[in-house]
Amino acid sequence: xxxxxxxxxxxxxxxxxxxxxxxxRSMPDIGEIYECDNTSCQGVDPYFxxxxxxxxxxxxxxxxxxxxxxxxxxYQGAKCLALVKQNSQxxxxxxxxxxxxAGFSVDQFxxxxxxxxxxxxxx
Numbered sequence: 001x002x003x004x005x006x007x008x009x010x011x012x013x014x015x016x017x018x019x020x021x022x023x024x025r026s027m028p029d030i031g032e033i034y035e036c037d038n039t040s041c042q043g044v045d046p047y048f049x050x051x052x053x054x055x056x057x058x059x060x061x062x063x064x065x066x067x068x069x070x071x072x073x074x075y076q077g078a079k080c081l082a083l084v085k086q087n088s089q090x091x092x093x094x095x096x097x098x099x100x101x102a103g104f105s106v107d108q109f110x111x112x113x114x115x116x117x118x119x120x121x122x123x
Contacts, residue, residue: 002031004122006048008071008078011056012037020054020083023109029117039067050075051120052113055096056083068095079116 007024011017017035024030030052034044039055053075055068068080072095082096086103098112 003027003029004031005029005051005117005120006032006034006122007052007054008034008036008041008044008050008075009054009056010036010039010041010068011054016056020056023106024052024054024113027110027113029114039071041071049122050078051117051122053078053080054083055080066095077120079120081112081116 007021007030009017009021009024011020014037017037021033021035024033032048034041034048034050036042036044053068053071057064068082072078072080079097080095082099083104084099084101086101098116100108100112
């Protein structure tokens with residue numbers, strides 16, 4: 001059975017984005033996932049309502065947490081999980097609902113995602 005929660009994974013390069021999406025797919029609560037290489041998220045179905053937006057901004061210096069704000073306004077109710085470098089200067093972590101710093105464990109990732117989607121009603 002596919003889980004009721006939907007997700008958007010924003011990451012560059014492609015192999016990393018696919019790896020993060022695979023982690024989410026391994027969770028029973030997560031169903032449909034859109035993968036995007038930037039915050040424009042072209043090609044996402046207009047009726048798609050994600051529970052979580054996974055934003056990987058620690059490999060690409062041009063990706064900052066401020067860029068997620070238009071998506072947060074568009075997908076109201078979606079939680080944002082940001083992956084950042086340890087001493088990241090780009091972006092304010094308060095733009096995300098949760099932040100994981102480089103070196104996090106897979107268990108930390110799963111716990112954080114579960115915590116973020118715990119009380120979200122699905123459509």
